[in-house]
Amino acid sequence: xxxxxxSPPDRLIARxxxxxxxxxxxxxxxxxxxxxxxxxxxxxRNESIVPDTVPVRSASWRxxxxxxxxxxxxxxxxxxLLFSVGLVSTRAMPGSPLYPVKRVVxxxxxxxxxxxxxxxxxxxxxxxxRLEELDYATRNSMRxxxxxLIQEARSNIEEATLEASRGGVEEEExxxxxxxxxxxxxxxxxxxxxxxxxxxxxxxLEEWVEDPGDSSDDEPEVKEDRxxxxxxxxxxxxxxxxxxxxxxxxx
Amino acid sequence: MEREWDPVEVASRAARYDRxxxxxLFDRFFEGIRRYAYFHTGDEDLADDMAxxxxxxxxxxxxxFTDRGGTIGAWLYxxxxxxxxxxxxxxxxxxxxxxxxxxxxxxxxxxxxTVFEEMSNLELYEALSTLPDMQRDVxxxxxxxxxxxxxxxxxVGKRPGAVRALQHRxxxxxxxxxxxxxxxxxxxxxxxxxxxxxxxAGGVVPGV
Numbered sequence: 502x503x504x505x506x507x508s509p510p511d512r513l514i515a516r517x518x519x520x521x522x523x524x525x526x527x528x529x530x531x532x533x534x535x536x537x538x539x540x541x542x543x544x545x546r547n548e549s550i551v552p553d554t555v556p557v558r559s560a561s562w563r564x565x566x567x568x569x570x571x572x573x574x575x576x577x578x579x580x581x582l583l584f585s586v587g588l589v590s591t592r593a594m595p596g597s598p599l600y601p602v603k604r605v606v607x608x609x610x611x612x613x614x615x616x617x618x619x620x621x622x623x624x625x626x627x628x629x630x631r632l633e634e635l636d637y638a639t640r641n642s643m644r645x646x647x648x649x650l651i652q653e654a655r656s657n658i659e660e661a662t663l664e665a666s667r668g669g670v671e672e673e674e675x676x677x678x679x680x681x682x683x684x685x686x687x688x689x690x691x692x693x694x695x696x697x698x699x700x701x702x703x704x705x706l707e708e709w710v711e712d713p714g715d716s717s718d719d720e721p722e723v724k725e726d727r728x729x730x731x732x733x734x735x736x737x738x739x740x741x742x743x744x745x746x747x748x749x750x751x752x
Numbered sequence: 753m754e755r756e757w758d759p760v761e762v763a764s765r766a767a768r769y770d771r772x773x774x775x776x777l778f779d780r781f782f783e784g785i786r787r788y789a790y791f792h793t794g795d796e797d798l799a800d801d802m803a804x805x806x807x808x809x810x811x812x813x814x815x816x817f818t819d820r821g822g823t824i825g826a827w828l829y830x831x832x833x834x835x836x837x838x839x840x841x842x843x844x845x846x847x848x849x850x851x852x853x854x855x856x857x858x859x860x861x862x863x864x865x866t867v868f869e870e871m872s873n874l875e876l877y878e879a880l881s882t883l884p885d886m887q888r889d890v891x892x893x894x895x896x897x898x899x900x901x902x903x904x905x906x907x908v909g910k911r912p913g914a915v916r917a918l919q920h921r922x923x924x925x926x927x928x929x930x931x932x933x934x935x936x937x938x939x940x941x942x943x944x945x946x947x948x949x950x951x952x953a954g955g956v957v958p959g960v
Contacts, residue, residue: 503895506923508923508927510927510930510932511923511926511927514923514926514927514930514932515894515895515923517871517876518876518880518891518892518895518896519895519896519898521871521873521876521896522787522791522892522895522896522897524873525787525790525796525873526796527783528782528783528786528796528799528800528803530800531782531783531786531800534782534800534803534804534807535775535778535779535782537804538774538778538804538807538808538811539771539774539775539778541808541811542769542771542774542811543771545769545811545812546769546770546771
């Protein structure tokens, strides 16, 4: 402080002023003035509308938190929530509020699955899921669910077979083995369910159950709502003759 | 464990009428503001009253305080300046007093440092009282309260360059009051100090 002064007498004077200030005795009334002042503070605090329970650091923290960070946190929470619902919904059965969520998640999964053996596996798995649900539906006499579940399982099996045919003979044969296994596992409840479906809605389901390998042509037959004569028109109704190994006879 | 002094944080709490924050401000600034008031009035009791008034006014107007990076201390000294000025305005007193004969005519045979050492606070106050208000503010805040030029500039509302100029003029005035020339030699006709001054006045007081 004194070194900034160029002139020696100025430094001398400044030093003396400094010492004078330091030598001034502390106020004998400081304690009582302090008490009175803090009482004033207490009164002002009570009259103030500022809530004293609001921690300053917390308020400044909220203010300082960037908007983007808060948005990211909210997004992360929503993602976690959606993931949790999706996870729980995988065990949902027909009639459950989460069942539609399960189907949406499955569709999204199928959409993201690459073609090839992974796609075949995914469709066989979906068919198996539907037949598990059919088992649940028959045990609970949920007749309205029989037809859509069987049709969905059939559609998945036919899509799996078609997808496998693009991978060669071995891949196709493997897929047929797997679908056959799945159908055999649920054969009893499928037959039971079909018997419960009104005859005019069954279509060719009974034939398909008897010989699922013959029910598909080169294209998956998922147009179950169509009349049998419509399928005949485009060649899909009558099943083309197949060899015993399930492949088309003319290849 | 004693809390580290953080003027921004304390000001933030004081704005919410936090009792501890005001207690911290009082403990840190009361004596300094009292000294400031004393060197403007020469009266310790009055300085007590003025310092108390400064804190009352600070409490009443804390909601108007805008922190510009730890400026709560400068804000309090700004209030102190207003309180002191208001006191002299009300009392109608002239805010300058004459020097005592003793100070005006330095002791003929005493060395300069002895003159300074024997000078009482009241005599020093009288010497400072010869300065215009703004120069006295700068001297007190710089050399008693230890503020740097920027800090004083914030308190008195001037640019740092203007504060340096005020300080320079104040030191010239004080040299005259103490009978010293710019070279440190006595200017009194009696030459009372002339014989006593060392060749280098800067070497008179160690550490200066």
